[in-house]
Amino acid sequence: MSHFTVYHKDFIEYLQIEKNASPYTVKYYSYDLETFFLFLQQEDIREITEIDQRIVRVYLTKLYDQQLSRKSVSRKISSLRSFFRFLERESYVSSNPFLNVSLPKAQKPIPGFLYMEELEKLFEVNDLSTPLGQRDQVILELLYATGIRVSECQKLTIKDIDFSIGTILVTGKGNKERYIPFGSFAEKAIDTYLQDGRQKLLTKSNNDTEYIFLNARGNPLTDRGIRLVLKKMVEKAALTVHVHPHKLRHTFATHMLNEGADLRAVQELLGHENLSSTQVYTHVTKDHLRNIYLNSHPRARN
Structure with missing residues (x-):
């Protein structure tokens, strides 16, 4: 079991037990982490402490290259920011590389309604x-x-x-x-x-x-x-x-x-x-x- 898998498991348990997150929320956090870990594997990043702002910028570039919506990118950044906040709290890392990453401003659609x-x-x-x-x-x-x-x-x-x-x-x-x-x-x-x-x-x-x-x-x-x-x-x-x-x-x-x-x-x-x-x-x-x-x-x- 890789380090990343252990961190993933601990974070999901934290969401379920301490944060009382809904199954829907846990599902999307989990998916966002798996996507990020796959990227780390492709970049030959083996330790969580190797992740810095340079790696974060490369990851964001890849997300934008996939032409994901602003909402999807924002959600992934938010998920990873929460993940690293948890790692920082547990002293697995000394800083949060996603802390100062600005979320892309999403265009809020006006909700449709019935007359x-x-x-x-x-x-x-x-x-x-x-x-x-x-x-x-x-x-x-x-x-x-x-x-x-x-x-x-x-x-x-x-x-x-x-x-x-x-x-x-x-x-x-x-x-x-x-x-x-x-x-x-x-x-x-x-x-x-x-x-x-x-x-x-x-x-x-x-x-x-x-x-x-x-x-x-x-x-x-x-x-x-x-x-x-x-x-x-x-x-x-x-x-x-x-x-x-x-x-x-x-x-x-x-x-x-x-x-x-x-x-x-x-x-x-x-x-x-x-x-x-x-x-x-x-x-x-x-x-x-x-x-x-x-x-x-x-x-x-x-």
Whole structure:
């Protein structure tokens, strides 16, 4: 086992145990390290202490030669900076060669969102007399009503729903929990599904699961299953726009901000660690702000 493999293993354990990182985060850190170690092998670098700023510059040149996106390069630099910060903490190295490497500024894409007319078409496509139609309606209602991620939606269990105060308990990234309220439309859809459709789906399987969302065989629905459900809804609604689950999350945030919700409140509802992640949604409300200005400012129009 090479030195690099040992460092890799120790760092991954640190991420999982001390940082409580999600499997998704660990996967990408691991991939970024493996890519870097392969480069070191090609450059005949055998010791971690041989890595200096010259080696870092050569590596960055190779990344840019591969025409990777700014986002991908930034992620790799960030991963390696964290890795060497860990090595420095454990006294494996005396300095962090990635410390002063500037991250390329990524062009933040403006999140796409759905207009109310498009949403209304989606809400009308499900056959609420069938178990799967009831289930699909709940998925749609929750994704839009709460802005949760697909992974968070898939993990919901019956005990996570509190009808008495109209909230769901969501387990997000890094196993961080947050409560999110839901409204009367979502409440009605959930209640109908739990009392009727879900009971019928449970009879298809011997699996007495607590997961809310079940497939046609009565087993827990997967992340991929939820994406397919939404894809079929879009096809039924004959929408020409591309709709993915995250677009419903974008729509939730955009509509909340358009209606005057506080940015900090939306940050908490979305489970964003940094406010900058939430601020990206303010860009898509400029048309709305212009309308408010034109209708409110005394000198905005003749």
